Amino acid sequence: MAILPIVMHPDPILEKECDQVTAFDKKLKKLLNNMYDTMIEADGVGLAAPQVGVDLQVAIVDIGDENGTIELINPEIIESDGKQTDLEGCLSFPGLYGEVTRPFSIKVRTYNRKGKISEFQAKDFLARAIQHEIDHLHGILFTTKIEKYITEDELEGYEVE
Template sequence: MALRKILLEGDSTLRKKSREVTKFDTRTQELIEDMFETMRQEDGLGLAAPQVGILKRVFVMEAMEDNEATAFINPIIIDENGEQTGAEGCLSLPGLFGIVSRPEEIRVRAQDPSGEEFEKTYTGLEARCVCHEIDHLNGILYRDKAEDGLHKLESEEEASENGNGDASEEGKVEMKVADSDA
């Protein structure tokens, strides 16, 4: 396993549509393992192959409810219900967040690393994460869907100095809008 470099906004690869995976071989498995390692190193919830420079329809996600690590190959959303609006960030746009509307519940069909098809239903933050990662596979960044543009995340030190909030129990900074738009 190896850490992969995460591409940042401005790299044209992030705006290209990914190709379907047709070979479920050791190269695909190595990509998935590297993506999990990279996602965990960067404290991400999910990571799509285009973010590491590979235009294949693959993303990985660590489910919040049960810490289940799942690889999605050739995913499609087959059903969606309701709507949720909330903050999103992205490893390819570090230090920023935006408010994005997504379905509250989705059902996704994908293949696992061996090529076996599976379906699963996700709600809330997990549904948001799946939608966000599938957007990456289609060359779409959450910036394109943010309702009021992107905002700068304040560091814990900045938030404290500005009186805008405290760190959460997990030691992460609560999302607060800084004075300047990104």
């Protein structure tokens, strides 16, 4: 597979509402595979299509747990509950980190690479990562949600107050 170049802010595609996927074909499968390789190479836990210059509602998340790689195609959050505040960063904003508050638990409806719809629950860090990637698909950047910026020097001993 190929490692794709990651789009950096302020590229306008990062703030664009992406188009929905309508063709569940080999091209989509190749995009998902290349996005996965790119995310792993960049040491990320999630990657959205606009971050590799593609205007489609496609994202992947893999936080390294038993859930494995989650592919999100035309995803939507249909329920949310609770609240959590924690540190976030973004591959399109290297070296920038901040505290963001998001729902603790979410229910997501999405398609898989074959066009089959499914729903699943996510909590805690997995829910945070999924919400971050879904935001990308709607042109919403985590920087618009940061409540407190954290410097790279502060990262080592970082804890939410």
